[in-house]
Every structure is written in C-alpha cells, then in structure tokens.
Amino acid sequence: NLLKQSTAATVVLGPFVDPGDGVTEETALTPAVELSKAGGAFSSASDGATAHLAEGWYDCDLDATDTGTLGDSM
Numbered sequence: 001n002l003l004k005q006s007t008a009a010t011v012v013l014g015p016f017v018d019p020g021d022g023v024t025e026e027t028a029l030t031p032a033v034e035l036s037k038a039g040g041a042f043s044s045a046s047d048g049a050t051a052h053l054a055e056g057w058y059d060c061d062l063d064a065t066d067t068g069t070l071g072d073s074m
Contacts, residue, residue, distance in 0.1 A: 006064045008047075015056035025056030033060055038071030 003009050013031065018024035033048035046065035050058045 003062070003067050005070050006068045008064055009062045009067060010059050011062060012053065013050070013058045013060050016058065017056055027052050027056060029058070031058060031060070035062075035066060037069035040069075 016026040031050050033045040034042040035045050036042045047061045047063040049061045052058055
C-alpha cells in the first residue's frame with residue numbers, strides 16, 4: 001500500500017523472529033522505528049509507536065510529520 005503525504009497511518013511490520021533459530025516469534029519487543037524520506041538519511045519516526053499484534057507482527061503508528069515528504073521511503 002502507498003502512504004498518503006502528510007497523513008497519519010498505521011503500517012504493519014514483521015514478522016520478527018528469534019535470531020537464534022529464525023523461527024520463534026518475538027512477541028515482547030519495543031522496536032525503534034527509523035525512516036528514510038525520499039532517500040535521505042535515516043532518523044527516528046516522529047510518532048513510531050508500536051504494539052504487538054500477533055505471531056511476531058507489530059503495528060507502527062506514523063503521523064503527518066512522518067509522512068510529510070513526497071517520494072519513496074525505506
């Protein structure tokens with residue numbers, strides 16, 4: 001899905017799995033969310049709040065500041 005410029009959105013990240021076995025779902029993480037806007041340097045998301053959904057998948061809240069630059073993001 002594409003994000004609309006300058007609009008709050010929730011994106012889903014994951015799945016996060018244990019690095020030791022590559023299978024066990026990580027369900028108690030607090031991911032630090034960083035964004036690169038239009039190919040620029042990475043920086044912390046303005047909102048970036050995350051919550052575990054299920055089976056290692058997390059949702060991440062982005063606000064209008066996070067989506068305020070037109071162009072590709074990573």
